[in-house]
Amino acid sequence: MGKHKNRGRKNRQKRQKDKQAQGPPDDDDGATATGGSSMLQKIRHSDPQTRLAALTALVHHNYIVNPQESVTLWQAVREQVMDRNLTVATAAVTCLEDVVVRSPSASSDMDLTTAGWYLILLGRAQEAYTQVTASTTEASSMSSTKKDQWISLALACLSALVCLVQENTVVTERLERTASLRRDSFAMLWQWLSYTLQSSNGDCVDLQEQVASLWHTLMEENPGVVQPWYEQEGEASQSMLRSVWDLVKTTESTTTAAATASSTSNPLSDLARLHLMGVVLAAVDQLPLLDPDRKARTLAVQPLLTSLQSYLVLPNAATTTQAEQWVTTFQKAQEQENDCNLEWAVVRQQSIKKEPARAIARRLKQQQQQQDAQKASMEADQPAETEGMEEEVDLQSTITKRGALPENRTDFMQEWQSLLEDWRRHHVALELALEMTANLTSHLGLPPPGEHDMMQVEEGPLDADIRHVFSNYQNLQVLLNQFTAQLWSSTAPLPPVIAQHVSDLQAKVAVCLAHVLAMMGGSETSDGNGLTTLWNDLIRAFDKQPSVAGTMVVALQTQPELCIKVLQPAHVDLFLSYLMADAPLSNDNATRDVVALLGAILCQQDHTREMNQKVCLALLKAGTDAPSKDSPPTSVSIMAETLNVLMDIYGDDDRHPDVFQEMNVLSHFQRTVPIVKQKLNIANDQDADAEFIGEIAMNASRFIQYKKGH
Numbered sequence: 001m002g003k004h005k006n007r008g009r010k011n012r013q014k015r016q017k018d019k020q021a022q023g024p025p026d027d028d029d030g031a032t033a034t035g036g037s038s039m040l041q042k043i044r045h046s047d048p049q050t051r052l053a054a055l056t057a058l059v060h061h062n063y064i065v066n067p068q069e070s071v072t073l074w075q076a077v078r079e080q081v082m083d084r085n086l087t088v089a090t091a092a093v094t095c096l097e098d099v100v101v102r103s104p105s106a107s108s109d110m111d112l113t114t115a116g117w118y119l120i121l122l123g124r125a126q127e128a129y130t131q132v133t134a135s136t137t138e139a140s141s142m143s144s145t146k147k148d149q150w151i152s153l154a155l156a157c158l159s160a161l162v163c164l165v166q167e168n169t170v171v172t173e174r175l176e177r178t179a180s181l182r183r184d185s186f187a188m189l190w191q192w193l194s195y196t197l198q199s200s201n202g203d204c205v206d207l208q209e210q211v212a213s214l215w216h217t218l219m220e221e222n223p224g225v226v227q228p229w230y231e232q233e234g235e236a237s238q239s240m241l242r243s244v245w246d247l248v249k250t251t252e253s254t255t256t257a258a259a260t261a262s263s264t265s266n267p268l269s270d271l272a273r274l275h276l277m278g279v280v281l282a283a284v285d286q287l288p289l290l291d292p293d294r295k296a297r298t299l300a301v302q303p304l305l306t307s308l309q310s311y312l313v314l315p316n317a318a319t320t321t322q323a324e325q326w327v328t329t330f331q332k333a334q335e336q337e338n339d340c341n342l343e344w345a346v347v348r349q350q351s352i353k354k355e356p357a358r359a360i361a362r363r364l365k366q367q368q369q370q371q372d373a374q375k376a377s378m379e380a381d382q383p384a385e386t387e388g389m390e391e392e393v394d395l396q397s398t399i400t401k402r403g404a405l406p407e408n409r410t411d412f413m414q415e416w417q418s419l420l421e422d423w424r425r426h427h428v429a430l431e432l433a434l435e436m437t438a439n440l441t442s443h444l445g446l447p448p449p450g451e452h453d454m455m456q457v458e459e460g461p462l463d464a465d466i467r468h469v470f471s472n473y474q475n476l477q478v479l480l481n482q483f484t485a486q487l488w489s490s491t492a493p494l495p496p497v498i499a500q501h502v503s504d505l506q507a508k509v510a511v512c513l514a515h516v517l518a519m520m521g522g523s524e525t526s527d528g529n530g531l532t533t534l535w536n537d538l539i540r541a542f543d544k545q546p547s548v549a550g551t552m553v554v555a556l557q558t559q560p561e562l563c564i565k566v567l568q569p570a571h572v573d574l575f576l577s578y579l580m581a582d583a584p585l586s587n588d589n590a591t592r593d594v595v596a597l598l599g600a601i602l603c604q605q606d607h608t609r610e611m612n613q614k615v616c617l618a619l620l621k622a623g624t625d626a627p628s629k630d631s632p633p634t635s636v637s638i639m640a641e642t643l644n645v646l647m648d649i650y651g652d653d654d655r656h657p658d659v660f661q662e663m664n665v666l667s668h669f670q671r672t673v674p675i676v677k678q679k680l681n682i683a684n685d686q687d688a689d690a691e692f693i694g695e696i697a698m699n700a701s702r703f704i705q706y707k708k709g710h
Helices: 002-022 029-034 036-043 048-060 067-080 086-102 108-115 117-137 144-167 169-177 179-198 202-219 223-233 235-250 257-261 270-286 302-310 320-353 357-381 383-400 412-441 463-469 474-487 496-520 530-542 546-558 569-579 588-604 609-622 636-650 657-662 665-682 690-708
Strands: none
Touching: 036 048, 036 067, 048 067, 048 086, 067 086, 086 108, 086 117, 086 144, 108 117, 108 169, 117 144, 117 179, 144 169, 144 202, 169 179, 169 223, 179 202, 179 223, 179 235, 202 223, 202 270, 223 235, 223 270, 235 270, 235 302, 270 302, 270 412, 302 412, 302 463, 320 412, 412 496, 474 496, 474 530, 496 530, 496 546, 530 546, 530 569, 546 588, 569 588, 569 609, 588 609, 588 636, 609 636, 609 657, 609 665, 636 665, 636 690, 657 665, 665 690
16 A cells, blocks of 8 residues: 555656646746746747747737846747748747737837847848749759748748838838848849749739838838938849839739739739839839939839729629628628537536536436436327427427537638638728828828918929829719718628728728818819719718718818808708717717818808807817716817817807807816816827927917907
C-alpha cells in the first residue's frame, strides 16, 4: 500500500511541475492580462506551431499586454518577421499591423517604436520578390506551396506598410529625410507591380491591389516624399510614372457590362486601376511633368478623370434578386447561429455537471425506458389517438435533440460570410472612387482668384480639368436615389451590416454632391428643374440618411431661389423632428448640418412667428450642453454652430424680437459661450475646426454685449 501511495504522490508532483512548465492556459482571462512572460516564451519557442499559435492569439483574442512588458513583447514579435517558417513570419507581420491599427493616434512613443518596423517590412517584401522571381528562372524551381507562402508574406508586408504610412507621421518624416529609403520603396513597388502584370496567377490580384494602394498612399499629399524622389531619381522616376500612366490609360473599367465580359484580358483590377489613377493625378498635381521644351504637360489627365467618373455607378451585383438572397441567407444564418449557440450551451451545462459517463448512460437508459413505457400505455388506452401522440413524441424528441444539427447540413453562416465578402468586393471600387472624387473636388467651391481681396486662392494644376469633367451631378444623383431605394426597400429590408455599408456609401455620395454643387456655384443647369428634382430626392433620402443635410445647405447657399420654389412647411417639420427626437443624436456632423440648414432657411425667406418659435426651440435644445441627465455631453461643434445660426437669425433686430425675448435666447448665450470656450481650451489644438469655433465664440461674446445695449 505504501508503494502505491508514494507512486501516487510522485505522479501528482510530476503533473504539478508539468502544469507550471506549460504556463497558464490560453483561455484564462487572468492569464491574458498578466501573463506577458508566458506569451513571450511561446513567441520565442523552438516549435513553429507554438510560435504560430501565440502570434495568432495576439491578433484574434485581444491579448492584453502589460505596458511594462509591451516593448519586450513587440520586440519578440518583430524578431519573428524574419522567421524561416514563412507562415510564422506572415502571422508576425499581421500582428504588427494590428498593433499599428489599434495604437493610440496621439502616442508619440508608440509612433517611434512602430516607425522602425518600416525598414524591416520593406526588406522582407524585397526578399520575397527575390525568392519568387528566382524560382521562375532556376532549373529547379521551388514548390508552388513555398511560392504561395512567399507571396502571402509579401502581401502581409505591403498591407502593414500601407497602415504605417497612413497612421504614423514619423514614417513620413523618415521617408522625407532618407533618399535610400525612398528609392528602395518605389523600386520595390515597381518590381512587384511588374510581376503581377506578367503573372498568369489569378491569386496575384490582391497583391497587385496592395502594391497600388501603397503607391497611392505614398504619393497622395506627400510632396516632401514625392518631389525629392522625382528629382533625385531622374529618368528612372519619370519612366515609372509614364509607364503607370500608359498602363492606366489602356486598361478598361470593368464596371460596364461590355468591359465585364472582357475583364479576363485586363491586366489591372478595378481597385488597382483606381489607386494607380490616384498615383498619376498626385504626380501631375505635385510634379513639373513637362515636355522637353517645358511648355506643356506630358500627361493628360482629362481622360483619367472621365474614367474615374465612370466608376460612380452601382455595381451589377446590387440587384433586387440578389438583395432578396442576402436577406434569406442572413435569416437562415441567424437561425443556424442560434442553434449552434444552444448546442454550445448544452455542452457547457454538461461539462459543468461533470457527470460520469456511467451515470450519463444509466440516466439516458432510464429516460428511454420511461418513454417506451409511456408510449405503450398510451397505445393501449387510446388507440384512436396513436397517430397524434406519435407526432407529439417525435416533436419532443426533436426538441431534446435541438442543437445536434446533421453533419451534412448547409453551412449558412459560412455562405452568409461569402455573400458579405462578395458585397464588399463589388463595392470597394465604388467606395474608393467616391473618396477620390470628394478629395479632388473638396477645395473647388472656394472663390476663384481675384474675386475676394481677403482670400487669394491659387489655381492648381488639376483644377481646370476637374471643373470641366465634374460639371454636372446627374450620376451622383442616380447613385443617391439607388441607395435610398435600397434603404427603403419594404419587400427585402437589407441585413444590418449591409444597410450600414449602404448608408456609409450614401453619405460619401452626399459629400461629393455638396462639393460639385459648391463648385458649380450659381450656374444654371441644362435642365431647369434639375435642382428642384435634386432637392426632392435629398428630402426622400434625409429620413434614412440625415448626413445629406450638408448637401442641402450647399444647395440653398448656391441656389437661394430653392426656398421660394420648392421648400415646404413639411420639410421644415422633418428637420425639426430630427433635432427634437427623444433619443440622443449620434451623428454630430449631421446634427450640425441640420442646425445650419434651419438657419439658412430662416435667413433666406420670410416666415411666420410660429415657425420662428419652433425653430428657436429646436436650436436651443440642440445647443444645450447635456440637456438631460441621461444625455451625453453635446459636441462643441454643435454648440458653436447653434450660436452662429442664432446670431444670423436674430442679428436682424426686426426678425421676431419678441420670440428672442420670450425664449430667453440671450440667457442661453450667457450660459453657453463660457462652456464653448472651456471645451475649446480642452480640445486638441490640431482640430481643424478649432479656429472657426474660436471665432464664433468671440463673435458670440460681442453679440451678448450688443443685445445688452438694446
